[in-house]
Amino acid sequence: MLQIIRTEWLKVRSYRAFWVMVLLAVAIVPGGNYIAAEITSQIQQKTKELIAIAPYDFPLIWQSMANVNSYMTALFAIPMLILVTNEFTYRTHRQNIIDGWERRQFVYAKLFWWLALGLLAFITSVVFAVILGLAYGDHGFSFEGFRYMWYYFLQVQVSLAIALLIAVLVRRAGLAIVLYLAYTMMVEQVLVLLIKRKIGEVGGLLPLQSGDELLPFPVIGKLIGTGDRFDDSVYLLMLFVYIALFIFLVFRRMLKTDY
C-alpha cells in the first residue's frame, strides 16, 4: 500500500491545478463558517432570551460546523473527480496496469484519495471548529456533540464515493463534474421531496439525505424538523451501506471492464 501511496504522490506532487483545488476546498471551510458565525452571533445577540447558547459556541459548534460544511462537500469531490478522470483522459489507467499494477491496486490508489480527501475535510472542520468556537464562544472547550463531526465525515465519504463511481463510469472530466453537481445539488433533493411527499420518510434514506438527516442546524433544525423520522441509527447504517455499495460498484466496474 505504501508503494501505491508513493506512486499517487508522484502523480500529484507537481500538479498545480490539483493543489489549487484542494486549497480552495480547505479555505472555503473557515470562509463559509466565518460568515455563518457572524450572522448567527448577530441573531443571537438580538434574541438572547430565546436562544441561550450561540450556534458557534461550545458545545453547539460541532453541529453547526458539520451542518454548514455539509453544503460544501462538493469542493472536496472536484479534485477527486479530476484525479480519476485524468487517468482515463491520458489513458494512464491503462499504462499503470501495463507497467505492473493489479487492477485492484489501481482502485486502491483511488480509494486512497477517497479516504485522504475525506480525512482532510474532517480535520479541517475540526481545526476550524476549535478556532471559531474559541473566537466566538463564551463557553469553555467541550467535546459534547462531537458525534456530529463523525456524521459529517461519513457524509463526505458518501459524497466522495458517489464522485468516484461517476468518474469511473463516465470517464470524462467535464461530464463527470456536471453529473456529480447535478446529482448532489438538485436531483437528490428533488427525489427526496417527491418521495417524502408521495411515499413517506423513506425519502430521507437517499445517500446524501441520510447524512443531512443526521446534521440539522442547531435550534432551527429542531424547530422545523418533522416528528416521524427514523432513528439516527437507521440513517447512520444507511451511510455505511451506501459507502460499501458504491465502492463495490467501483471495484466491479474496474475489475471487469476493458481499459
Added chain:
Amino acid sequence: MPILSLKHISKRYGAIQALSGVSFEVPKGAVFGILGPNGSGKTTLLGIVTDVLKADEGSYSLFDAPPAASLRRQIGTLLETPNFYHYLSAYQNLQIAASIKQRPETDISRVLGIAGLANRQHSRFKTYSLGMKQRLAIASALLGDPEVLILDEPTNGLDPAGIAEVRELILQLAQSGKTIILASHLLDEVEKVCSHVAILQQGKLLLSGPVNEVLAREDFVELSAADNRALETVLSRHPAFGHILGRSTHLQVVFKQPVDPAALNAWCVEQGIWLNHINTRKQSLEKAFLQITNN
C-alpha cells in the same frame, strides 16, 4: 520455456470478432513479430496479454506461469500510444513508471539517454512532439532493463533516422539475449529484425513460425525475347520449369531448382530462342505477404 503462450484466445467487440481462437508460443530469446494489416487484432492481442483487455475465451501464460502483475513488471511494454501524465515532465513520468515497476530511479537517466531525450527530460510531456512521445514510451519500456519487451508499432511517429535507430536498438537488445515481441504492419520492419513471426488477419492466425519459413519468398527469373509467347512455350519444356509468376514486358518464371542464368541462356539458344533480357530476382515481401493473406 515459452515466454508467452496463447491458447485459443477470442475477443469480440459487439459485431466485430477481433480475435478468434488465436494460439501460438513465443520462445525465449526470440524476436517475435506479430504481423498483420491495421485492424487485424495485433493490439487487441497484446492488450489481453497485458491485462488491459479481457479475453472472451481462451487463456495465456507468461513465463510458463498463470499471468500476474508481478510477471508483467518483468516485461517492458509499449502498447499502441504513449500514455503519460501531460502535466508532468518526462523524468517525473518515468519516476511513476519506475515506482509501479518497482525498479530503481537511478535507471531513468540511462533509458532517457538511450531514447535521446536527456536534454529534454525536464520538459513537460505535453510540449513533446509525436516522435519524442514515442521515444519516451520506448524509454519507459526499457526501464529496469527487462528481459522481455512488448513493442506495439514502436516506430510510429518517428522520422527515418529515428526508425533506423529503433531498429538498431531492437537488434542490439535481441543480440543481448532479450525476448522481444514486436507488433507491426510494416513488413520490412518485421523481416529486418524478427526471428519468428505470426501473421494475423481479421483476428485469425494465418501462420506462425520462423520468419524464413513463414515469409518464404520464391526466387524468379525475368526473361524476355523478341517473341515472349514462343519463349514461354519453350521454357515450359525446361526440366526445372515451375510456373509463370507474371507476364508483362518480361516473363517472370519460377523454377523448381535454382538455375544458372548463363546455362539457361545457352539452353534457350539451343531451342532457337535468343534472349534479350535475363535477370534473377527475389519475390517482393509485399507479394509474399499478399499471397499468404489472400489464400
